[in-house]
Amino acid sequence: xxxxxxxxxxxxxxxxxxxxxxxxxxxxxxxxxxxxxxxxxxxxxxxxxxxxxxxxxxxx
Amino acid sequence: xxxxxxxxxxxxxxxxxxxxxxxxxxxxxxxxxxxxxxxxxxxxxxxxxxxxxxxxxxxxxxxxxxxxxxxxxxxxxxxxxxxxxxxxxxxxxxxxxxxxxxxxxxxxxxxxxxxxxxxxxxxxxxxxxxxxxxxxxxxxxxxxxxxxxxxxxxxxxxxxxxxxxxxxxxxxxxxxxxxxxxxxxxxxxxxxxxxxxxxxxxxxxxxxxxxxxxxxxxxxxxxxxxxxxxxxxxxxxxxxxxxxxxxxxxxxxxxxxxxxxxxxxxxxxxxxxxxxxxxxxxxxxxxxxxxxxxxxxxxxxxxxxxxxxxxxxxxxxxxxxxxxxxxxxxxxxxxxxxxxxxxxxxxxxxxxxxxxxxxxxxxxxxxxxxxxxxxxxxxxxxxxxxxxxxxxxxxxxxxxxxxxxxxxxxxxxxxxxxxxxxxxxxxxxxxxxxxxxxxxxxxxxxxxxxxxxxxxxxxxxxxxx
Numbered sequence: 001x002x003x004x005x006x007x008x009x010x011x012x013x014x015x016x017x018x019x020x021x022x023x024x025x026x027x028x029x030x031x032x033x034x035x036x037x038x039x040x041x042x043x044x045x046x047x048x049x050x051x052x053x054x055x056x057x058x059x060x
Numbered sequence: 061x062x063x064x065x066x067x068x069x070x071x072x073x074x075x076x077x078x079x080x081x082x083x084x085x086x087x088x089x090x091x092x093x094x095x096x097x098x099x100x101x102x103x104x105x106x107x108x109x110x111x112x113x114x115x116x117x118x119x120x121x122x123x124x125x126x127x128x129x130x131x132x133x134x135x136x137x138x139x140x141x142x143x144x145x146x147x148x149x150x151x152x153x154x155x156x157x158x159x160x161x162x163x164x165x166x167x168x169x170x171x172x173x174x175x176x177x178x179x180x181x182x183x184x185x186x187x188x189x190x191x192x193x194x195x196x197x198x199x200x201x202x203x204x205x206x207x208x209x210x211x212x213x214x215x216x217x218x219x220x221x222x223x224x225x226x227x228x229x230x231x232x233x234x235x236x237x238x239x240x241x242x243x244x245x246x247x248x249x250x251x252x253x254x255x256x257x258x259x260x261x262x263x264x265x266x267x268x269x270x271x272x273x274x275x276x277x278x279x280x281x282x283x284x285x286x287x288x289x290x291x292x293x294x295x296x297x298x299x300x301x302x303x304x305x306x307x308x309x310x311x312x313x314x315x316x317x318x319x320x321x322x323x324x325x326x327x328x329x330x331x332x333x334x335x336x337x338x339x340x341x342x343x344x345x346x347x348x349x350x351x352x353x354x355x356x357x358x359x360x361x362x363x364x365x366x367x368x369x370x371x372x373x374x375x376x377x378x379x380x381x382x383x384x385x386x387x388x389x390x391x392x393x394x395x396x397x398x399x400x401x402x403x404x405x406x407x408x409x410x411x412x413x414x415x416x417x418x419x420x421x422x423x424x425x426x427x428x429x430x431x432x433x434x435x436x437x438x439x440x441x442x443x444x445x446x447x448x449x450x451x452x453x454x455x456x457x458x459x460x461x462x463x464x465x466x467x468x469x470x471x472x473x474x475x476x477x478x479x480x481x482x483x484x485x486x487x488x489x490x491x492x493x494x495x496x497x498x499x500x501x502x503x504x505x506x507x508x509x510x511x512x513x514x515x516x517x518x519x520x521x522x523x524x525x
Contacts, residue, residue, distance in 0.1 A: 013402040018383050025395060032399035036371055040407045042364035048413050055415035055472070 006034060064088040066520070068134040068229045068283040072176070075118070075133035082115035082122075082133035086178050089135035092227045093180065099208055101200045102221040104140045105147055106181040111135065114178045131290055132176030136230040139216050140182035141189060142166040142274075143263040151265040152185040152215070154198040155381060155388045166263025167298070168232060168274055168291050175290035180228060183218030187390030189234055189267040190374060190397070191215050192242045192462035193444070197390055201444050204246060205521070206487055210441035213243035213462065216277070220247035223277045226520040230287050231277045236268045237366055238436075238466025240275050241492060244478035245436035246462075248488025249518045250284045250507060251277045255497045256473025257302040259288075260295035268373040269300070270412075271366065271470060279518040281508040284477065285309045288500060304498065312501040313508040317431075320502065322348050325434040325494075327355035332451055332464045336489050337435035340481040344491045345433045347515045348506060354425065354432070362418045362468040365411035367460075369471075372408045375400025392459070419472040426496040431506055436478050436490030438464050469494055477503035479516040491516070 010033050014021065021029065064085065065074040074080045090108050097103050118133055138144065141151040143162035150156045164170075169179065184202045186194050194202040194217025202217040204210040205225035212221040216233030220243025223231050233240050235253040244251030252275045259274050266272055276287035292306035324345040330338055375382075379401045382389065389397070425432070438451045438461070448455040449462070456464075469476055474497060478490045495502035510516035 010399075010402060014398075017379060017401060019386070019398060021386075021398075025398075028395040029398050029402075032371075032396050033402060036368060036399055036403060036407070039364040039367045040410070043361050043368065043407075043410050043414050046358070046361055046410075046414050046417065048410070048417060052413050052416050054409070054412035055419050 006030065006037065066226065066229055067280055068131060068278065068286055069280070071134045071229065072130060072132045075122070076128040078122070082118035082178065083112060085133045086111045086115035086135055086180065089180050089228055096205070096225045096227055100203045100205060100221045100225055102183055102202050102218040102225065102227065103137065103181045104150065104184050104199060104218065107144065107147070107179055111178050111180045114173065118176060118178070129174065129176035130286060131172065134177050134230060135180045135228050136172060136177050136232065137181045137183050137219070137222050137228045138169060138179065138232040139185050139219050139234055141185065141234060141265040142169060142232060144169060144179065144182055147182060149265050151189065152187040152196055152199065153390060155385060162263070164263065167260040167295050169263070171291045171293065183216070183222055183231060185218055186215035187393055188374065188378065189215040189236055189239055190393040191459050192238065193459055194218065195392060195444060197392060203444070204441050206248060207441065209443055211246060211444050213246035213441065215239040216243050219277050220244060220249060223247070223249045223279060224520065229279055229283055232274065233277060234264065235273045235275060235470060236271045237370060237470055238463035240277065241436045241466045241476060241478040241490060242462050244277060244480065245488065245490025246441040248480040248482065249277055249279055250281055250480065251275065251478040252284050252288050252500065252503070253470060253476045254288065254500055255475045257300045258475070258498070258500070259291050260293070260298045260301045262295055262297040266377065268370045270373060271369060273470065279520050281477070281504060281511045282313065284507070285313055285504045307498065307501065309501045309504045312505055315505055317348055317506055317509050320430045320506070321428065322350035322431045322433065323352040323354045323429045324350055325356055325432050326353040328359035328468070329434040329465060332438055333435045334439045334451060336440055336483040337438055340489045340491050341433055341435045343481060343515065344479065344510060347510060347513055350433060354429070356422065356425065358418050358421060359468045361414060362471050363464060365414045366467040366471040368403065368407055368411040371396065371400030372403040375403065415471060422472055422474070423496070430495065430502055432494040434492045434494065435465050436492050437462055440483055440485060440487040440489050466492070473497065475500045475503050477507040479507045479510055480518055481516055482519070
């Protein structure tokens with residue numbers, strides 16, 4: 001996802017959520033979303049086989 | 061001259077033998093709050109009327125010869141995301157100020173009350189529990205008692221400051237990504253993040269339901285154990301609360317660390333810690349006779365996954381209010397919540413599935429070790445409003461990164477006792493004592509041992525402005 005694609009995605013998702021932002025707030029949301037994407041890229045590197053389900057955190 | 065007892069153990073003991081009344085202990089706590097809170101902004105609401113009423117009831121019960129409960133006459137306070145009957149639960153957010161007052165106490169407060177605790181107030185926090193510094197735009201920042209120019213940590217910063225300043229011997233807080241362990245580290249006190257699901261969350265305002273934990277702060281390991289023990293128990297109203305009988309830790313403290321296999325976590329935990337933090341973890345390890353180091357793999361991914369889950373669940377929780385009351389949100393976290401609400405579900409799923417892989421990896425480690433040691437925070441308390449912290453030559457934004465070392469542990473729900481060490485600068489820093497699920501006794505035994513050895517200690521008061 002490139003910068004322009006992130007902008008398109010964020011704008012479309014904000015519209016779908018019904019959230020209207022001023023320019024400064026939109027810019028900060030873009031920054032935060034880019035940070036989240038960088039976090040995802042770290043986790044994405046892990047190969048997870050199909051048998052790995054979500055953690056059973058409620059049944060430790 | 062009669063000295064007012066302070067620690068929970070001292071208060072309960074002095075009350076039980078009639079040396080002092082519960083009302084005198086409560087009044088002394090309220091006076092300490094009046095003295096210190098204006099400088100620290102730890103309390104949001106002081107429940108003086110309730111405290112005196114609870115104290116008087118305890119005094120009357122003692123006069124009748126009733127059984128003395130374990131926390132009898134012990135003053136305590138709670139992070140203001142726990143429901144207190146008659147008080148609006150703010151969760152640090154002006155957004156919630158319009159909500160009606162809670163109609164009953166949170167389950168943990170009921171347990172503290174049944175054990176004889178005396179509630180003196182509710183405590184400041186980062187709005188929504190989303191932050192590590194308790195810099196709250198609407199309710200003011202909480203200041204560190206050891207240097208009021210510095211942060212008390214967060215998000216349970218009011219809890220950390222109230223205990224460290226000696227206002228109360230015990231406070232309750234929550235820990236989603238480090239919000240008990242970070243304030244414990246920065247304020248120089250003991251904290252316990254129990255195993256995920258161990259303590260009931262009924263009557264607490266959620267933030268990230270699949271990561272939220274509740275737990276106590278104290279000035280001694282013994283008090284920490286005492287508070288934890290009285291709060292255990294099954295709660296049918298909290299679907300996540302473990303269906304396990306209480307496992308008392310107080311009787312285990314004197315066992316020491318004999319037989320425990322201990323390792324210090326290196327790798328990521330060294331790479332993301334400054335010299336003071338590495339020194340504290342090494343000092344704890346050496347004192348506990350630990351000769352081994354473990355370079356756990358996948359920790360950075362665990363931290364990233366915790367970050368994603370937090371943003372996604374937190375954003376989803378507040379989406380309706382972001383849409384309808386955007387202007388009332390905390391400016392420091394508003395855009396973070398919005399961005400989190402936009403996360404694609406495959407990112408969230410990948411994070412939750414990675415959680416399973418990482419959990420199984422770490423559980424295997426407990427075949428070889430009983431206790432793992434790591435620093436609690438990368439650095440000692442930063443200045444309030446400090447934009448970045450320096451961690452091994454890298455400048456990182458302060459607010460999200462104080463949890464770099466705690467997030468990978470709470471991500472999989474392991475129990476952790478945070479213990480205080482003191483650096484050459486005079487500021488404290490904490491060490492995490494981490495055990496396998498349900499083994500809070502192991503964490504607390506090690507914490508108690510370090511305290512008895514004089515290696516870890518809480519320095520109550522010592523206010524520096």
